[in-house]
Amino acid sequence: xxxxxxxxxxxxxxxxxxxxxxxxxxxxxxxxxxxxxxxxxxxxxxxxxxxxxxxxxxxxxxxxxxxxxxxxxxxxxxxxxxxxxxxxxxxxxxxxxxxxxxxxxxxxxxxxxxxxxxxxxxxxxxxxxxxxxxxxxxxxxxxxxxxxxxxxxxxxxxxxxxxxxxxxxxxxxxxxxxxxxxxxxxxxxxxxxxxxxxxxxxxxxxxxxxxxxxxxxxxxxxxxxxxxxxxxxxxxxxxxxxxxxxxxxxxxxxxxxxxxxxxxxxxxxxxxxxxxxxxxxxxxxxxxxxxxxxxxxxxxxxxxxxxxxxxxxxxxxxxxxxxxxxxxxxxxxxxxxxxxx
Amino acid sequence: xxxxxxxxxxxxxxxxxxxxxxxxxxxxxxxxxxxxxxxxxxxxxxxxxxxxxxxxxxxxxxxxxxxxxxxxxxxxxxxxxxxxxxxxxxxxxxxxxxxxxxxxxxxxxxxxxxxxxxxxxxxxxxxxxxxxxxxxxxxxxxxxxxxxxxxxxxxxxxxxxxxxxxxxxxxxxxxxxxxxxxxxxxxxxxxxxxxxxxxxxxxxxxxxxxxxxxxxxxxxxxxxxxxxxxxxxxxxxxxxxxxxxxxxxxxxxxxxxxxxxxxxxxxxxxxxxxxxxxxxxxxxxxxxxxxxxxxxxxxxxxxxxxxxxxxxxxxxxxxxxxxxxxxxxxxxxxxxxxxxx
DNA sequence: ACGTTTAACGAAAACGGTTTCGTGTTAATA
DNA sequence: TATTAACACGAAACCGTTTTCGTTAAACGT
Numbered sequence: 001x002x003x004x005x006x007x008x009x010x011x012x013x014x015x016x017x018x019x020x021x022x023x024x025x026x027x028x029x030x031x032x033x034x035x036x037x038x039x040x041x042x043x044x045x046x047x048x049x050x051x052x053x054x055x056x057x058x059x060x061x062x063x064x065x066x067x068x069x070x071x072x073x074x075x076x077x078x079x080x081x082x083x084x085x086x087x088x089x090x091x092x093x094x095x096x097x098x099x100x101x102x103x104x105x106x107x108x109x110x111x112x113x114x115x116x117x118x119x120x121x122x123x124x125x126x127x128x129x130x131x132x133x134x135x136x137x138x139x140x141x142x143x144x145x146x147x148x149x150x151x152x153x154x155x156x157x158x159x160x161x162x163x164x165x166x167x168x169x170x171x172x173x174x175x176x177x178x179x180x181x182x183x184x185x186x187x188x189x190x191x192x193x194x195x196x197x198x199x200x201x202x203x204x205x206x207x208x209x210x211x212x213x214x215x216x217x218x219x220x221x222x223x224x225x226x227x228x229x230x231x232x233x234x235x236x237x238x239x240x241x242x243x244x245x246x247x248x249x250x251x252x253x254x255x256x257x258x259x260x261x262x263x264x265x266x267x268x269x270x271x272x273x274x275x276x277x278x279x280x281x282x283x284x285x286x287x288x289x290x291x292x293x294x295x296x297x298x299x300x301x302x303x304x305x306x307x308x309x310x311x312x313x314x315x316x317x318x319x320x321x322x323x324x325x326x327x328x329x330x331x332x333x334x335x336x337x338x339x340x341x
Numbered sequence: 342x343x344x345x346x347x348x349x350x351x352x353x354x355x356x357x358x359x360x361x362x363x364x365x366x367x368x369x370x371x372x373x374x375x376x377x378x379x380x381x382x383x384x385x386x387x388x389x390x391x392x393x394x395x396x397x398x399x400x401x402x403x404x405x406x407x408x409x410x411x412x413x414x415x416x417x418x419x420x421x422x423x424x425x426x427x428x429x430x431x432x433x434x435x436x437x438x439x440x441x442x443x444x445x446x447x448x449x450x451x452x453x454x455x456x457x458x459x460x461x462x463x464x465x466x467x468x469x470x471x472x473x474x475x476x477x478x479x480x481x482x483x484x485x486x487x488x489x490x491x492x493x494x495x496x497x498x499x500x501x502x503x504x505x506x507x508x509x510x511x512x513x514x515x516x517x518x519x520x521x522x523x524x525x526x527x528x529x530x531x532x533x534x535x536x537x538x539x540x541x542x543x544x545x546x547x548x549x550x551x552x553x554x555x556x557x558x559x560x561x562x563x564x565x566x567x568x569x570x571x572x573x574x575x576x577x578x579x580x581x582x583x584x585x586x587x588x589x590x591x592x593x594x595x596x597x598x599x600x601x602x603x604x605x606x607x608x609x610x611x612x613x614x615x616x617x618x619x620x621x622x623x624x625x626x627x628x629x630x631x632x633x634x635x636x637x638x639x640x641x642x643x644x645x646x647x648x649x650x651x652x653x654x655x656x657x658x659x660x661x662x663x664x665x666x667x668x669x670x671x672x673x674x675x676x677x678x679x680x681x682x
Numbered sequence: 683a684c685g686t687t688t689a690a691c692g693a694a695a696a697c698g699g700t701t702t703c704g705t706g707t708t709a710a711t712a
Numbered sequence: 713t714a715t716t717a718a719c720a721c722g723a724a725a726c727c728g729t730t731t732t733c734g735t736t737a738a739a740c741g742t
Contacts, residue, residue, distance in 0.1 A: 003489040006459075008728060019692045024730065034690060053460040055400045056728035059697050064396065066439070066461075074428070075421050077625075084415055087442050091453075096461065098407070099440045101428050112432075118347075119394040119698090120407075120437065148344040258629045265631075284418075288599045290606075290631045349698060360722045365700060375720060397698035400727045460728090 007048045016044060058119075066096045067311060068121035070112055072104045072129045072156070077254070077283030078300050079127070082154065085304020086125060093312050095122075106131035110140045117143075122315045123150035125307045128158060130229075134197045136160075150314035150321070152307045155298075156199055157326075164310045165326040166303050170200050173296040173331035174207025174250060177278040180333060181248040182215045184340065186276060190223045190246030192237065192256045194230060204252055204280065232256065238263045241275075248276040254285045257293050261338060272340040282334050291337035299329050348389045357385060368393075399460075407437045408652060409462035411453055413445045413470045413497070418595070418624035419641050420468070423495065426645020427466060434653050436463075447472035451481045458484075463656045464491035466648045469499060471570075475538045477501075491655035491662070493648045496639075497540055498667075505651045506667040507644050511541050514637040514672035515548025515591060518619040521674060522589040523556045525681065527617060531564045531587030533578065533597045535571060545593055545621065573597065579604045582616075589617040595626045598634050602679060613681040623675050632678035640670050 009027075013020045018037065026033045026041035027050070033041075044050075058064045067090055071079045083099065090097050098121060102109035109129045116124070124144060132138070133156060141161045145151055151163040174191075181189050189212070196202045205224070212219055225240040227233055232255055241249075241263055251257035257279030261271050271277055271291055279286055282295035306327055313319040350368075354361045359378065367374045367382035368391070374382075385391075399405045408431055412420045424440065431438050439462060443450035450470045457465070465485060473479070474497060482502045486492055492504040515532075522530050530553070537543045546565070553560055566581040568574055573596055582590075582604055592598035598620025602612050612618055612632055620627055623636035647668055654660040 002487075004487045006488060010728075020729085021693075021731080022691060024728095025691090028730090032690065037690080051455070051459045053400075053728050054456075055396060055405065055460040056697090057730085059394075059396045059400050059699090059727090060729050060731095062697070074425055075418070077416070080416050080421055083440070084442065087415070087440070091442075091449075094456075096439050096441065096456065098437050099424070099428070100432075100437065101425065108432075114392070115395075115435075115437065118392045119396040146343075146345045147347060255625075255629070262629075262631060284596075284626055285629055288596070288603075288626055288630065290603060351698075361699085362701080362723080363721060366721090369700090373720065378720080394698050397727090398700085400698080400729095401700055403727070 006053070007045075007050050008053065012041065012044055012048075012050065016041060063315075064120060064122050065094060066098050066121045067308070067315075068098045068100065068113075068116040068124045068126075070100045070102055070109060070116075070124065070126040072102050072127060074099070074101055077285075078155075078281050078298060081300030082127075082304035082307070085301035085306075086308045087304075088301070089305045089308035090312070093308075095308075095312065102129040102131070104130045106135050106137065113140050113144060117147065117149060121149075123152070123311045125152045125154065125304075125311055127154050128156040128199075130156075130198060133158070133199060136197075148321070150311055152311045152314075154303055154307045158199065162324055164307075164314065164324050166306045166310065166329065167326065168298050168303070168329045168331045170203035170331075171207035171210065173280065173298070173333075174204040175211045176207075176331065176333050177250050177296055178208050178211035179214070180339070181250070181276055181278065182211060182217065184276070186248035187217070188223060188244070188246045189217075189248045189250065190225070190240070190244055191250050191252075192225045192240070192260060193227070193252040195226050195228055201252055204250075208250060227256075230255075232259050234259060234263065238267070241267060246275060249278070251277065251279045254279045254281045254283050254293070254295070257295075257338075258285050258289050261289065261291070261293065271338050276340060277338040278333070286334075286336065289338075294336045294339040295334050297332040297334050299331070303329060347394070348386075348391050349394070353382065353385055353389075353391065357382060404656075405461060405463050406435060407439050407462045408649070408656075409439045409441065409454075409457040409465045409467075411441045411443055411450060411457075411465065411467040413443050413468060415440070415442055418626075419496075419622050419639060422641030423468075423645035423648070426642035426647075427649045428645075429642070430646045430649035431653070434649075436649075436653065443470040443472070445471045447476050447478065454481050454485060458488065458490060462490075464493070464652045466493045466495065466645075466652055468495050469497040469540075471497075471539055474499070474540060477538075489662070491652055493652045493655075495644055495648045499540065503665055505648075505655065505665050507647045507651065507670065508667065509639050509644065509670045509672045511544035511672070512548035512551065514621065514639070514674075515545040516552045517548075517672065517674045518591050518637055519549050519552035520555070521680065522591070522617055522619065523552060523558065525617070527589035528558070529564060529585070529587045530558070530589045530591065531566070531581070531585055532591050532593070533566045533581070533601060534568070534593040536567050536569055542593055545591075549591060568597075571596075573600050575600060575604065579608070582608060587616060590619070592618065592620045595620045595622045595624050595634070595636070598636075598679075599626050599630050602630065602632070602634065612679050617681060618679040619674070627675075627677065630679075635677045635680040636675050638673040638675050640672070644670060 009020050009023045012023045026038045100112035153165045157165045191208050194201045222244045278294045280296045282297040286293035286295040350361045350364045353364045367379045441453035494506045498506045532549050535542045563585045619635045621637045623638040627634035627636040
């Protein structure tokens with residue numbers, strides 16, 4: 001099979017007995033070049049399907065039209081929707097999206113960023129790995145911003161780095177959920193969460209406490225289950241449900257919520273009659289669970305679009321590179337079958 | 342804030358009063374350069390954290406170490422696991438992954454591929470959009486292979502293009518499922534699928550028929566529901582369940598399966614006692630559904646790893662560029678609560 | 683008829699590397 | 713002492729563009 005080698009300006013120039021610069025200008029329809037020459041060159045280019053080499057252009061312009069996205073995990077509905085949002089906006093602005101997974105590991109996050117920071121991308125959009133948040137080390141981010149590479153953090157952010165951010169109001173989300181549970185008459189609202197090193201967990205705990213306080217309900221340790229990671233520890237959840245005997249549960253993610261619902265049933269109680277359940281991260285599971293799970297929707301796609309917008313505006317210099325904003329999206333409570341009025 | 346501009350060979354050369362070539366060689370530990378000079382240069386480079394510019398290297402080597410992944414949709418557990426598999430392998434080989442979404446649209450698929458094909462990537466991994474399969478037009482793929490860009494197709498493939506492929510044996514998957522249902526005594530095994538233009542649906546239908554034939558069961562049109570797209574049409578599924586009255590159902594994806602289970606219950610029948618259900622695409626939904634859904638596992642991660650391996654071997658010339666293989670992964674039936682022995 | 687504008691194009695530098703091929707210096711060899 | 717090899721380094725081409733700045737020749741003005 002004969003390979004149709006990509007044609008370059010040089011080829012065209014030689015074939016048409018003109019200089020490379022003339023070809024370049026002709027293809028850009030420059031006024032400098034005569035009608036005749038332009039037509040000849042453009043026709044030839046069309047015929048051989050000339051397309052400029054992106055890499056060469058990147059080198060020249062010092063702009064790649066690539067944006068690097070570094071996320072902890074892609075097999076996770078929330079991140080996946082964010083990526084889609086990023087893609088949507090980026091695509092329409094003719095940017096490509098390079099996705100790297102940190103796998104919740106600090107080291108991988110660092111390696112990936114260093115790899116991309118050496119010219120491969122014009123800017124970063126990222127969500128911190130749990131490893132990084134636990135280590136509380138943001139040197140690699142600092143390096144990137146010091147090099148003048150725009151950075152937008154989303155969802156799992158840190159205030160130790162000055163950059164644009166987009167988050168949902170996690171505290172508000174938890175607050176809304178708990179308020180909803182309390183005002184429908186629930187007395188013992190439990191919380192299934194992870195330990196505080198994850199920024200989002202911390203804030204959700206705050207919202208939980210705030211709602212309790214507002215309703216004059218005392219915070220009780222036994223009603224809060226803090227799991228050490230996102231792993232589903234059925235035993236601990238089951239024990240928690242049995243011992244604390246909540247009449248409502250807010251879970252910090254979908255899976256804990258779904259699992260809790262199943263365990264509740266196994267223990268002979270009913271959702272939502274005996275126990276209401278609300279989960280964070282409104283994804284497919286919440287939608288299709290049985291009973292379907294009321295959830296705090298985090299608007300991942302919007303978050304992605306917003307992050308991409310902020311990033312690209314910085315990249316293209318449309319926005320002051322010294323001033324940063326944090327966009328806070330308001331979460332929405334989606335009522336389904338796991339809560340009762 | 343003082344920007345730490347990226348340092349280049351030129352900077353180092355000027356600072357140390359040597360030539361650029363000397364710096365380049367010294368940093369590669371070339372024998373050509375004296376101990377002293379090398380140490381001096383390397384120390385300086387380390388001090389200023391010199392990292393070569395990827396773009397410049399790409400231009401020189403005509404190799405980007407990027408691979409382009411074009412998939413129909415990212416908010417889909419199966420594709421997401423494939424990406425993870427690709428990432429795993431690619432990362433370990435120091436390749437980056439550029440993800441583009443075709444959104445099931447032919448046009449977007451074409452645009453994305455053309456964009457990436459102009460030097461941005463060393464090869465493609467892709468799964469065809471439904472738009473493309475419906476249009477049955479593979480010109481853009483042909484172009485790419487004619488330019489000598491390696492291409493690996495996965496899952497949704499076509500035999501109109503000669504390239505490496507990795508798929509699961511969809512026919513076998515359906516066959517295994519239906520065989521399982523029939524041998525546990527079911528008589529009226531229904532199939533909820535999509536129309537045949539999707540290559541996978543077609544093959545799954547074949548497996549369904551094959552199992553029926555083997556058990557001497559006659560194929561009945563009324564037991565097969567072909568939806569026009571992947572949209573969940575509850576009404577049609579409900580009607581199908583009521584009218585065809587199957588005692589077992591194989592669904593061509595997770596969502597149809599989950600939905601069917603719910604509708605079955607709504608109609609007053611029980612899973613798995615009255616009706617067994619098996620779904621394709623073993624994802625979170627199947628795992629966490631209630632009852633949990635028996636499923637055909639498609640080994641997305643392995644598929645991704647395999648695709649990445651095949652691609653990178655082609656890219657690096659380790660494998661003959663003229664000969665292509667199709668790797669067929671065997672699907673696994675995962676038994677859960679939605680089937681009864 | 684002479685200087686000046688203008689049109690149309692080419693040469694060359696630049697982006698940041700890699701690599702081949704000198705070249706000058708010194709040390710070893712005949 | 714003349715020759716040569718080894719050593720250490722630099723010049724320059726190259727990857728494929730873009731862009732600035734000539735340069736040439738024709739057209740123009742007076």
